[in-house]
Amino acid sequence: MGVIRMSLDDSHFICSDGQKTLVSVVPSITGFRSAATRVPEFRKKRNVKGLFMFVGVVLFVVGAVLIGKQLLARSGVTPDGVGSLIPVLQPKLAKDAKGKTNVLLVGIDTRETGIVQLNTDTIILCSYDDATNQLAMLSFPRDLAVSYPGRTDLTRINSIYAIGENAKRGTGLEKLREVVQTISGKTIQYYAMVDLKGFIDAIDVVGGVDVYLNTDISGLYPMNQGQFDRYQRVYFKRGWSHMNGETALQYTRIRTDVIPVSEGSDFGRARHQQQITQAVLDKVSKTETLLDAKKVLELAGVASKNLKMSKVSTEDVQAAVNIMKDTGKPTSFSYVFDLYSGGSIRRLIKEISWNPYMLGPSAGKTNWSDIKSFVEMYTIEPQLATMTKKVLIYTDGTPEKLAAAKSFQKKHYYAKMVVTAKNSPEISTKGFVYAVGGKQYEVLAQFVASSLDLQFKEELPEEIKTIDLKEYAVVAVF
Numbered sequence: 001m002g003v004i005r006m007s008l009d010d011s012h013f014i015c016s017d018g019q020k021t022l023v024s025v026v027p028s029i030t031g032f033r034s035a036a037t038r039v040p041e042f043r044k045k046r047n048v049k050g051l052f053m054f055v056g057v058v059l060f061v062v063g064a065v066l067i068g069k070q071l072l073a074r075s076g077v078t079p080d081g082v083g084s085l086i087p088v089l090q091p092k093l094a095k096d097a098k099g100k101t102n103v104l105l106v107g108i109d110t111r112e113t114g115i116v117q118l119n120t121d122t123i124i125l126c127s128y129d130d131a132t133n134q135l136a137m138l139s140f141p142r143d144l145a146v147s148y149p150g151r152t153d154l155t156r157i158n159s160i161y162a163i164g165e166n167a168k169r170g171t172g173l174e175k176l177r178e179v180v181q182t183i184s185g186k187t188i189q190y191y192a193m194v195d196l197k198g199f200i201d202a203i204d205v206v207g208g209v210d211v212y213l214n215t216d217i218s219g220l221y222p223m224n225q226g227q228f229d230r231y232q233r234v235y236f237k238r239g240w241s242h243m244n245g246e247t248a249l250q251y252t253r254i255r256t257d258v259i260p261v262s263e264g265s266d267f268g269r270a271r272h273q274q275q276i277t278q279a280v281l282d283k284v285s286k287t288e289t290l291l292d293a294k295k296v297l298e299l300a301g302v303a304s305k306n307l308k309m310s311k312v313s314t315e316d317v318q319a320a321v322n323i324m325k326d327t328g329k330p331t332s333f334s335y336v337f338d339l340y341s342g343g344s345i346r347r348l349i350k351e352i353s354w355n356p357y358m359l360g361p362s363a364g365k366t367n368w369s370d371i372k373s374f375v376e377m378y379t380i381e382p383q384l385a386t387m388t389k390k391v392l393i394y395t396d397g398t399p400e401k402l403a404a405a406k407s408f409q410k411k412h413y414y415a416k417m418v419v420t421a422k423n424s425p426e427i428s429t430k431g432f433v434y435a436v437g438g439k440q441y442e443v444l445a446q447f448v449a450s451s452l453d454l455q456f457k458e459e460l461p462e463e464i465k466t467i468d469l470k471e472y473a474v475v476a477v478f
Contacts, residue, residue: 094189100379101128104177104191118162120176122273125184127379128330132443135330136382139270141337145358149178156358185372192309198302200245205298208244209279219258221250248276267338274334333382345413348374377412383444389437389473390416391448397421401478408451430477432457434464437473445474452476
């Protein structure tokens with residue numbers, strides 16, 4: 001069924017990067033426990049101009065490939081043509097008070113036969129920072145206990161959309177946005193929901209995706225969609241794996257008799273979703289995909305049938321085009337809220353004592369303060385929460401410098417960080433921060449330098465090069 005709702009008029013133009021609408025939107029992972037609900041009918045009108053506008057903006061803000069200008073030219077819409085269609089003004093994408101553009105991405109499955117499921121089991125908050133060209137993705141667990149707007153009782157977050165749609169058709173996504181804003185503390189400027197069917201079709205259109213698996217995975221998967229009495233065992237081998245739409249679907253939804261067990265949990269599947277999201281992003285950003293007019297048109301068709309989104313304006317389009325012409329694909333980071341989030345010092349999520357099948361904030365029933373604090377810090381510098389290497393802070397042991405370093409470490413309790421009370425004897429130059437792990441850590445190094453009132457230095461001095469710092473990404477020297 002079609003699930004696109006767009007509020008667009010004839011003054012809008014379109015750009016041909018239809019694939020970008022689906023890049024960062026991943027499917028729902030299960031709808032098995034949903035209640036029976038009426039499926040809302042969404043308008044199916046094929047507004048080609050509106051669709052072009054949609055691809056030009058929304059997928060940029062959700063972290064898709066930012067090369068719209070080139071696509072416009074390749075599809076026959078010249079830069080002069082674009083200039084004649086939109087105002088000369090230089091508008092900006094909508095942002096929150098901290099300068100971030102936040103997008104809510106939702107996945108839903110309407111493929112079931114008979115009773116249709118409206119649970120939104122994929123809920124991802126994306127925050128884009130145009131100053132650093134970084135995209136931070138954060139997955140919320142479907143069993144998180146929240147309150148529907150205006151109520152005090154608790155329900156699973158994946159049921160909010162269905163409750164809203166049953167109360168008043170067309171309000172479900174807005175209600176879900178309200179809830180995510182409440183628990184994250186972020187103001188959400190845009191939102192989009194994709195049907196699972198679109199996810200499968202989009203991957204097949206681009207010729208499949210390549211995903212790296214850290215371990216062998218196997219499990220049982222239904223042989224026929226909507227019939228769960230017959231299962232087949234599916235296998236995924238460690239290493240690089242090429243997946244078509246159906247295989248990628250299995251990888252993101254596998255949950256029965258999974259080995260290792262952790263890969264079949266809600267949290268494991270959320271990580272799989274983000275892997276596939278990144279793989280699609282990488283695939284469609286390749287030149288051969290963007291130059292293939294047939295693929296672009298097919299992806300636009302997939303989008304028109306399977307996407308529902310918030311209203312975007314002509315100013316949004318102008319802002320997206322302005323950024324696209326100067327910016328490449330953003331550096332993306334992904335994080336999944338699970339029972340280990342926050343590390344050993346401060347757990348952020350826990351099982352609810354009165355309902356072991358639901359999760360809640362560790363700070364208390366409806367106390368989202370720690371969650372909000374983490375989300376704020378994660379969206380400012382996501383690499384601190386996701387990197388495998390450490391940050392090393394050398395101090396000379398003086399109380400003032402040691403206190404500053406310890407305060408920074410305490411604030412970012414979830415990060416892998418080491419603070420020393422004595423400088424390395426090999427280092428004589430103080431007051432600098434170095435990205436010893438490589439250029440991919442330079443933005444992080446600049447953040448550390450700014451936080452500690454030090455200077456970032458791109459070139460590594462010889463005295464730093466002589467030290468074994470393989471386990472570190474950034475080194476700061478007071």
